[in-house]
Amino acid sequence: MNASARHDAVVIGAGHNGLVCAAYLAKAGRRVLVLEAGESVGGCAVSGEIHPGYTVSTCAHILHLLHPGVIADLRLKRHGLALSAPDLATLALLPDGEHLLLSSEVQATRDSISRFSRRDAERLPGFRARLERFAGALRPFLMATPPRLANGTWRDRWTLIRLGIAIRRLGRTDMRELLRIVGICSADLVEDVFESDVLKGVLAFDSVLGSFLGPRSPSSAFNLLYRAAGESDGRRGALSHPKGGMGAVTAALAAAAKSFGVEVRTAAPVAKVAIEDTVATGVVLESGEEIAARTVVSNADPRRTFLDLVGPDQLDTDFVRRVRHIRMDGATAKVNLALDGLPDLGGSGPHMANARLLIAPGVDYIEHAFDDAKYGAFSAEPAMEITIPSLHDPSLVPEGGHVMSIMVQFAPYRLRDGGWAAHREAFGDHVLKTLAAYMPDLSGRILARQVVTPDDLERDFRVSGGHWHHGELILNQLFMLRPVPRFAQYRTPIDNLYLCGAGAHPGGGIMGAAGRNAAREIMRDWSR
Amino acid sequence: MSEAITSDFLMKTPFHARTAPLCLSGKWGRWAGYSSVDCFYSVTEEYFAVRTAASLFDMSPMIKYRVTGRDAARFVNRLITRDIGACPPGHGLYVCWCDGDGKLIEDGTVFRLAENDFQINTAEHNFCWFEDTALGLDVTIADVSEEFAALALQGPLSRLVLERLGLTGIEAMPYFGLAWFTLDEAPLLVSRTGFTGDLGYELWIEPGRAEMLWDRLMAAGKDYRLTPIGAAALEMVRIEAGLIEIGFDYIGAEAALRESRKRSPYELGLGWLVDLKKSYFVGKRALAEEKRRGGPRWRLVGLEIEGNKPAIESFIYRGRTEVGHVTSAMWSPTLKKNIAIAVLEAPYATPKADLWAEIWHPRELEIRKINAPCRVVRRPFYDPPRRKA
Amino acid sequence: MKRYDAIVIGAGHNGLTAAAYLARAGKSVVVLERRPVIGGAAVSEELYPGFTYSSCSYVSSLMRPEIMRGLDLPRYGLQIIPYEGILTILPDGDYLASYSDPDLTRRENLRHSKRDAEAFGRFSLEVLRQCRFIKPMLLMTPPDPTSFKLDDIRGLIWMGRKFADLSERQMYDVMRFWTMSCADFLDEYFESEAVKGQLAGSSIIGTALGPRSPGSAYILLHHYMGEVDGDIGAWGYARGGMGAISRALAGAAQAHDCEIRTEAEVSQIIVKGGKAVGVALADGEEVYGTAIVSNLDPKRTFLKLMPLEHLDDTFIDQVRNFKIRGSSGKLNIALDGWPEFIAKPPIPAPLYSSIQIHRTLDDLERAYDDWKNGMWSRHPYLDIVIPSGLDPTMAPPGKHYMSVFVQYVPPKLKDGPWDDAKRSAFADTVIDTLAEICPNIRDLILHMQVRSPWDLENEVGLTEGNIFQGELTLDQLMFNRPFPGYAQYRGPLRRLYMCGSCTHPGGGVMGAPGANAAREILKDFKRRILR
Incomplete structure (x- = not known):
């Protein structure tokens, strides 16, 4: 241990998990330095100006998983976290101008679904309630350190026992159903219950958003549980817009961290983790500057952390094999638009535009979009999640203007013919062409366009493979298996080096869980 | 894509045209996909040729890798548990390499041909492991197994044979030294190495000149009773020499079905090959941890057993408790002793332990059980000064 | 009128296995089979003079050795002839053969990839480790994880111990293996498309998943x-066709006085007082028994043979949501001579193995996409065997019987139901594909039987033509098979049992479901639950 180090911990990367981890460590009285390669903090949770006066969340755009414990512990509200829209409705658009509205207003939702299927309207609340019960059983484990299965401690065994109890407490019927659905595909999950394509499409879309899975890929149903486990400002499963865009969330996190004494340095890219005889002793910046620390915490994805920052020189071959085979090719792209006015939503009417808009008219539509991506092409007919945050937050745009934020499934990291550089704009055009069927006047309103592909994510945000979750959220890469078996406890083969990013349990989404869990493990080791 | 498989099940070594007519016993074995002579005429005669005169063994099936490139030395050091820095160009080193859990994958020899030019000789295929271990390094790993024919010339008179062959300066070669010669305009690499525990050399030449080398050696060795030997005689001398063999004394970590069968270098008596002071190598963390925890669970030891019945595949007991098993065993004609290599639970791997071996010995179609007292002894069993001379 | 101890509905191999075990235990058993032949999908049929077709299942490996020995099947004529492995034929006439000899296999793989030749050993070890873990569970009744019954808790603890016996690394590997996609698994070892394609075939046969599906x-x-x-992982031919397995099972059953009645179609399970008490046959005859054991899949058993009023809605939903999903078709062909393949391995043995046309993972995935879209694969995966090569009794001298298994073929086509025209168009696709590697195939065809999933459903009684009586996905394995709460071979009514491949451990002519069901039934007799 490097006792002379000025810092108790150096955190590599000021993504939201890095900031959360730093804040918790500093709150416990430790001296923490956060090093960010970019010009500003936030990682993938940032806002950017895409046209003079037009600000939009560059990557992630909806807040629905940020853990309430993190918000409270770090006093984020005091540091500026505010929601411009606390509970977004979901509006699924259909090409014929029809639409389906899902919101927290029970009757409105029921009426809307009834137009497609009375039976589905009857069934949705039960379906959601069951999902919520499952999510409730699993929710505490988002904040738990995954146990080791052998050579473990009593604490590890206790986590497993708790998991067993949580599942058993669901009761026999629910437990059986949970054990059945945990590995199935979302298409089966929704097709068993519902009959209307549009409702099935909405539910299936949420199961694949951000991942490289189709609704017919087994394991995709689990992602619905994962989403249901999220909370937004105390509302379970609710979707919200942060005021000022996603960058405001990380700004609040940074402010909170600083208030606890965290030092944040931007434009300070780390080149290497300094290691002496299998123990991390600090970091070396690309500038050559060496910073010593008792502990090094990496918010970078596992591949980047181990293969670039640590380097195979310090690792065992079998471990490196595992890291290289983490499935982490991204398939989600983002298109951000600056608009001179609100687009016409066809039959849905402008009053609906403040919802989360979905282009996912059926399970097969999404599956076909996925099929294209399997072979290295972006979807001919992509599925999309669209928000117009400026409707809730006028501070983002000049008077009369709007910004539109579009999440596009699927745009695979590896394109079959050539790199993204040659296809980025064609892809942007393609997305707009698809949208034209739903918003006929959209293209005439565009002042500026920003396309963020997985390739851009890798380059600009240093996420290997451009995967939003730093690794696919899929059963064989979750919990004890995330990022690789035997190292799911935020510790790494290198002593005093920890992971705190989405590549570790419980994965991505602006949740802060990985950062908080990592901080807990680090402090536990310190106290030993 | 290379040629399709012909109807030959096994491949033939470059010496096949010479060894086949001499193999009067008709006893062939297989080695790494090649036909390999098990015994030419008489195992006894071949054995005594190694120990008393000179012997020639066709070791061409041995797998050879060539490692070159700017980071070649770095790669080798990342791979093996010994420090390659201790091996200057022109020398070889007996080494082993482990997986991330510190379990032995294989042991073999490394020749440092130049600063960043190595030849690694192994019994099993290691290409994937080597390539995966080389990640991020500027190094080229090539399987050159088929680019070299190799002969082991071993025995007390082997030096004289090479002198007669006209390899001047051969007498000055140090143990584990390398030297290059030209024979009939063909480059010949000679290493002062072997698998017999005796004075000996290994000779490496391009396959096209293999038969020339064989003929020249046989001619030079005529007066020294130079005898071709097969795998059976080699097996005897390697046990006497206390050398371990993959597939017999241990299973490589990459090839073991059961985790419990994997062995660390410490457990196999190869602790002296592990240098925990050098920079990181694969398995270092686990090996340091094993050492910190008080050493290995198992130990590979030499045993001397009463009687003259080889303790093949015997269990070893202390009192009524089974404490290990024999991995290799033989009656040693040189030592006039019944010897064995065995794996024992660490606490019993001491000369003081009161052990016995359960030997099942066939006697006229009837299997007899012999309980033979035995004791742990130092390996190698046979270690003449000329081995390293 | 005679009352049997057990009535088995359906003389599939699992029905016969269950019957044989029950009869051997001294129970009076009758097996009722709708068709004139016994065996279900393990049959030999002479559909063209002199040729024996294994008209559905065509190769054997999974039949549990414990059952073969326990029921003394060799005594009743069962002989299994092992074959070498797989021969993949590439479009350019090259090939990739797997041999029983490891050195040959290595050299063969080496021609395609240096790394893969070596990785093959590691891959095989890993698969073997997984086999060793699952093997002891095949002949056990899956414990119910939601139950507090002693047997279930004991079973769970036993399984937990088996798991705990693994090394930590293997524990994680088991968890990973059961959830990951075949493509991800293969990518961890191999680089060559030929090697990956050859191995991936096993991951899609009979299933409605693609190689990239978790x-x-x-x-x-x-x-x-x-x-x-x-020899774990080896496959072979049943001498005399797959019907030999069924005949041996029937022989073993009949030796203990089991009655087997063919052309005795069960039209309804008779329920009285909430118990299954017998069956009504299509001709009006009623047969009564203590235990009613169905070899049929749950959709047939519960939705067709039972008056629905005896079942509660949740259960009916479970049955309806059971995923059967046919995805395979088959051609049985009588050939006038040995077919000439474009690949000519110097050793003939590979030609007696399973022969495949080269498919990359992407090809297989696209073939699966076609299925998803309601059509048969335009470039299907074919698993071709010529059993007469190793078993000359299958065809007249000089002539051969070829079985062509086709993946993927949907039970429902997007452009209307299956009919003769579509069946023949489907056969054309298969023969065209086959001709790519076997140019003279058309000239040799003496007779051909084409089986779409629709045919398999109608003739053999496999719902949707699924060869496993239900998808083998995580949600339908172990204690989830066929559905949670009913994995212990007992149906929703007392005295009603299931013994088909729809139950643990699934299909593949394994016999294990039948043996396990018989064990549970005998247990109930012993506990006097059945009297």
């Missing part, structure tokens, strides 16, 4: 966990 690695294991004479 969960498909398990299907691969399902095809590797069998054995021939202790």
